[in-house]
Amino acid sequence: MKQNNLKSWYKSGAPGVWMSGGAVAIAVIMTLGLLTVIAIRGLGHFWPADVIEADYRIPGQEARVMLGEVVQIEEVPRARLAAAGMPVATEGGEFMTRELLKVGNRELFGADFSWVVGEWLSDARAPAEITVLERREWGNFYGYVVDVREGGEVVAEGDAAWMELQARIERVEELHTQLVRLEKKEIGRINHGMERLRLAQRKLQLENRLTAEAQAGLDAERAQLDADYAKLEARMVELYSAVNRDSVTLRASDGRETTVALGKVVRAYRPNAMGPLDKMGFYGAKLWEFVSDEPREANTEGGIFPAIFGTVLMVLIMAVIVTPFGVVAAVYLREYAKQGPLTRIIRIAVNNLAGVPSIVYGVFGLGFFVYVLGGSIDSLFFPESAPAPTFGTPGLMWASLTLAILTLPVVIVATEEGLARIPRAVREGSLALGATKAETLWKVVIPMASPAMMTGLILAVARAAGEVAPLMLVGVVKLAPSLPLNGNYPYLHLDQKIMHLGFHIYDVGFQSPNVEAARPLVYATALLLVVVIALLNLTAVYIRNHLREKYKALDH
Template sequence: MRPSSTGAPQRQGVGRRRSLGVWLRGGAPGVWLSGGAVAIAVLMTLGLIGILAVRGLAHFWPAEVVQARYTPPGLEARLVLGQVVEQETIPAERLRSAGIALPPDSGETLTRELFKLGNRDLYGSDFVWLVGDWLQDRQTPADALVLERREWGNFYGYALEVREEGRQVAKGAAAVPELQRRLLRTRDLSERLERLEKQDIGGVNHALERLRLEGRGLELDGRLDATAQADLAARRAELEARYGELEDQLASLRQERRRDSVVLRDVEGRTLELNLARIVRAYQPNAMGLGAKLGFYGSKLWEFLSADPREANTEGGVFPAIFGTVMMTLLMAVIVTPFGVIAAIYLREYARQGPLTRTIRIAVNNLAGVPAIVYGVFGLGFFVYVLGGSLDQLFFRASLPTPTFGTPGLLWASLTLAILAVPVVIVATEEGLARIPRSIREGSLALGATQAETLWKVVLPLASPALMTGLILAVARAAGEVAPLMLVGVVKLAPSLPLDGNYPYLHLDQKIMHLGFHIYDVGFQSPNVEAARPLVYATALLLVLVIAGLNLSAVFLRNRLREKYRLLEE
């Protein structure tokens, strides 16, 4: 009998269905789905970082200065000078609905450009939207000058002359080179003034305050006799004499810094004389080559990372926020690690496994899902008012009614974040302890080690990679939190660092800045939104990099520990 002609296709179909069944039962769809989800997450993360990098880092590049004649229909033409920040296409109907008369031949869409005109003290606003079709005679004059000022933002215009104590020393084409030379001198004087104010005078003020508190403490203890008063008076007189000398130096430096000035002209012909002490830097972007622009870009980027903020946090740098973020995160890690590890050791190694232990584990897992602002309210109520107020009553009576620890500060912010992150450390450490085979414990005990020695010298080293995993997750969770920190120690502006040369050197009671709160403040509370927008992107990128750096350091340490104890675990 001849075989059926449909037998082979049927067997092939059965084989394909059997292969599909094996593929499904083997878990391959889950693997592909998980891999695809991870790939999408990685692409989204890289895309986010790319957007932050492009929008944030481009802010520091010296864009060319454009001069043009703006001729809106029905209005008087005027000259504008500034940098083009953004361009967009809008419907012409939007302008008509805003009451702007458009010519009949206007198309359905128009291009408008966001110009940074600067000169806020002259124009009232340093950003303005201009219709690109109405900008004529565009030029990029090589002598156009940009001045970054300590107040009132940038100035765009032309240098007319440089003066020394009101006497002209350079004009015309020689004005800008002379301006640059004298700016270097003024910048050096400003740095000397800052060191004198923060270090020398700050140290004398700190010593005077400690002397006052010492006298107040002796008075409260009933030991402020004539001898103690004479000793305090002599020490105070010595400090006040030193303060007077420093004040004379300060006044002399300020007078010397106010010596030079520059006369400027804006594009509309108005003149303005500026003291060089009010200028941060001056540059002519249209006359700069690629090398000069790269050097300028590097100096601006370094200023962003190393300088203090100015102009309501919309100019300058974010170094105090970087320092505060890193310091608070490190303190949080130092506090949370022993508490989390000890709690996990008790739950896994010593506690009797029963309903109570299961209830505690459920509570710990639920704590990880509590909103962060709840921890902030708890930190304000318990740490600041109860614990801090008690510390002031016990140890800082001389400072009362001014609080020392009874007010938000670095210590309470770190403790609040530690309470927030401790459930993550407990869960990760307990899982690491559960992975250690029982045979290793029994072998250690059989060799004569006590339970404590087994735990300390065998079990904990093997569980250290899991401990580091918990710490990594804790840092990732806590470093980016903002809501609780607004209540327990983070402020808008705190240029004085909590670490300095004055005893006790690390001031845990001092308020700090934080990159996350800085982003919130600049992005949503700034009076100059357009000027603040690029800094929001740059600071957000910096926060991501800081958290990534902290996490990578912990990952590196975890991998070293894992390699070290791998053979023992095997």
């Protein structure tokens, strides 16, 4: 009886259902676990950790004071430390504790991080007066505030120095904002205008149309730009002088004092004196800086807004290019092409293209789009720029086109499947009412297949946003803080190089000279890339669901 019940259970298909459900559950749990690990390791980096001060005594050496944040704690075999030349006693347990401290003060100690043996640390304490300076260059500085100076003269010291430091940092930050706006917008506009005049003059020379009147007009515009630049330069010198007027003197853990110009300081804070609400406010400010600011310190500090902007803009341009081409190709193959051996071969080729390694598309994009197509565009439309290339060099346009070619098979296949699901009766009914085949196709069939097209676009966006290998060849670079969309004509600069979140992860994780400082940013950027892809996909899913509801009635 039991055997018959078991056979019936197997024949009912229940084992397959349970196995499929279990596999899906395991996949979901693994995905959520991975995202959780990435979130904890990445987002935890922005929390203001307490700074400890402790005496560090290596056996046989004089004790010294260590000051820094505890980043990592691990147990290592005692024999491993002994093999590294450290004076470790043979007696004791098999393992000893090793701690990674972020000590900062790179100009004094040579490195931001230092490994220490936990058992040799003693009298650990967390004084509230320990100050952390987050700088635009050279990383953090850890120490005690000695005094604040203006033009080299001491204006505050002791307990009053901390409040004076905060007020002057706020002043410097406002001046720095004005300076950045001046350099990027105003001076950038003038530089763009000077380059435009240079190219206009060169073009007139090549066409033998550089008359005295034309030269006079160009000279008048150039003189006006020079006059504007002289005013901006004077303002810039004034701002630089004001920014670098104030400084702060700090005493490091070894007693040495260092003077830091406040123009190089982003913020100063005392994590040991912060309460929970203060730390949460600081955490929110750091997160906002991460998603809205530009990178600094070889991409290991600051924000990644140019990479976010470049990723989203490139994916949007790719979507605008790939969707019409993919839809038109699918419509031809399904509705117009004769269904024979040639059409089947084309479909096989399209399916095979989806499995081609992405780096192959990158090489194709570099060889055809950049060198052939871009070089031809330069010779035809931008001869005045020679020998400097305009479109004959990697840039936003070629990166988007390469991704469009890479994701084209996905859109074609998804659209074809959507067209194949449209009932034949719908087509015949439209034709019977007097509509032409083209009217039936564009007003009935394609709208009903639009959810499938959006599904193809979702898959294309998901793949394109995470690609790195081809983009390294066709337009993505390590640092491009100038956005390709600005107020200078033609506003959207398709020839400009961009930053990308995927390439930023690769660069920070594998090319950074400061590995320990870069590691948490790899996790944070990876999490942000997942969030960006999810938001792009959710937007497409919303549009698809809206279209599905709109044309649902036509399916019945």
